[in-house]
Amino acid sequence: MPAKKKSTSKPAPPKADRGKTVPVKRPTLRNTPPPPPPKAAVPQRFRSQRKVAEKPRRVRGGVKLGTLDGSPAAWIHQRVVRLVEQAASGEAHREGTEYAEIGQTKRQVFEDGVVRSAIQGRGDRPYTTVLKLEHFKTEERVQIIRAMAEQAVYAAKLLSGEMPANVEDLFAPLGLKLLPTEPADITPECSCKDWAEERPWCKHAVCAALLAGERLSSQPFLIFGLRGLPAEELLESLRDARALPSTGDGPTPVYRAHVPAFDDDDPRGFWEAGPGLREVSTAVSPPEVNHMLLRRLGPSPIEGRFPLVGLLATCYELIGQDALEGAGDADAEGGPDAG
DSSP states (O other): OOOOOOOSSSSOGGGGGGTTOOOOOOOOOOOOOOOOOOOOOOOOOOOOOOOOOOOOOOOOTTTTTTSSSOOGGHHHHHHHHHHHHSOOOOHHHHHHHHHHHTOOOEEEEEEEEEEEEEESSSSOOOOOEEEEEEOOHHHHHHHHHHHHHOHHHHHHHHHHOOOOOOTHHGGGTOOOSOOOSSGEEEEEEEETTTTTTTOOHHHHHHHHHHHHHHHHHHTHHHHHHHHHOOOOHHHHHHHHHHSOSSSSSSSSOOOOOOTOOOOOBBGGGTTTOGGGGGOOOOOOOOOTTTTTHHHHSOOOOOOOSSSHHHHHHHHHHHHHHHHHHEEEEEEEETTTOOO
């Protein structure tokens, strides 16, 4: 027998439900919108730290070694170089010397008794480096001024703006020293992370010290300011001390010139030169250095319409010119014995 085929039609509803409407279920609408679809998870990113540059950031127009004028006081720079070699490590000394040679120092000033430098390294901002020397105390300053005033050679050179080469010989008897002789005499401070109290000589301190030593070679009077005794104050105090009758505690020595033709019992013959005056030969010539006395005295404290130093210099020049012309006329006439 053939197999029966399955019926695909839906079964008929029962007779009782025939003719009735079957309700259709519809989805209910909500007042709130459906939630948005979930976002894809974004991996968290961490901000990477900025890498430190391998080389220092170059500075345009920076202070570098070899740009200052040389002078006979170059030994000051050599001494600073030896002190830095003893104090700094090999790497700090090498990098600090390179910084000084290529001009990584934006500025360096001598102020308030210290050396203050702004040195550009590998960071974004320059580092502040300060070099300090121990200042002289008040009683030590008095001893120094007194010793300089008693030594005419030191006083004359200092007042003329020259630093004596053997100036340290003046400080040794006082138990003091003007220039640093060992690394402990210089106290460096720096804002870089390599600086520490137990390791104060970083590469920036080395750079600042080398530049300061070269600056002192051309302007040696700055060393007095680093010792708490500015050059202006030193020279003014030295002039005042030289103007006093005596700088010591004992009696003031009085120098009396020896004049053989002068009779102490008869002072009336003081202005009588005698016949020997004609035998005296004095050559009148221009001075090797113009206005030497005015140069040593320095600027005048007297204020007026015209500078007193310039007025005196003009007078000295006119008097000297007149003396030279008078000597020339006397030689042309055959001297004082002619005629």
